Amino acid sequence: MAVGIFDSGLGGLTVLDAVTRRLPEVPFVYFGDNAHAPYGVRTADDIFNLTCAATERLWDEGCDLVILACNTASAAALKRMQETWVPPEKRVLGVFVPLIEALTERQWGDNSPPREVAVKHVALFATPATVASRAFQRELAFRAIGVDVEAQPCGGVVDAIEQGDEILAEALVRSHVEALKRRMPNPEAAILGCTHYPLMETVFQEALGAGVKVYSQANLVAESLADYLTRRPQFLGPGTQSKFLTTGDPTYVSNKATQFLRRKITFEAA
Ligand code: DGL
16 A cells, blocks of 8 residues: 655655654555656756656555655646646656645635635746746646736755755855845745745745744645545555655755655665
8 A cells, every 4th residue: 555756856855754744553655756857947848758757666566556755847847748648547746836825725625716815926936847838827727816926036046955056055045135135125925936945944934934824745745645545445556665865965955864864765776
């Protein structure tokens, strides 16, 4: 009864951590495509092909349900995968919708027409590919009216995190927040629309100021997965073992993951 968790690299570990805490009895197989990260500067075709290859590998591990714990893949590839590629007995889900439902105060699957919501000025921080896809704005428009979204493509941040250069990552986060604030001086809420960014959440919060509510995905995705599995238990696949797979160097990735999650994580070659 395993579930697959996919990311281009280390960022999905923030989601893995939350789903493991929420669903301790479920084995999770994590796939980090570290050899090909960052995805955020790749073309949509490239992201589609890499994400499909990783998803197939997770199916081979007995994960009939795969969570794309990567906003870039969710934004640039998920719709095409669901419409043209995923067979009926499998499921691939993204991480966007739970976040937008939280922002717009909706219950899961509430498909009523868009309505006014409390938050009017939202800052979105995401990778260049996610921002270019406008997927966030599209999903938001289905649910809310009158929300002004200012999106900041945060070039370089994922790369710096993957390289373990925290000083650079921090400096980049501060400069991206500054750039956004020049265009939207007083956001009420900020969305961390990349699963790598919670690793820098305190820096975002500090640069934005205490008055800005920062939304990040991990716990929201964990709640929504628990709810999904209650309604659709048939998508718990036949896999039995938790494991961590990477296309990168397993020793390097294991060290970084252990440092981020503050518990011993051992990756094996995918
Ligand atoms: N964690 C991925 C996301 O949520 C990072 C994508 C990348 O590799 O650029 O978008």
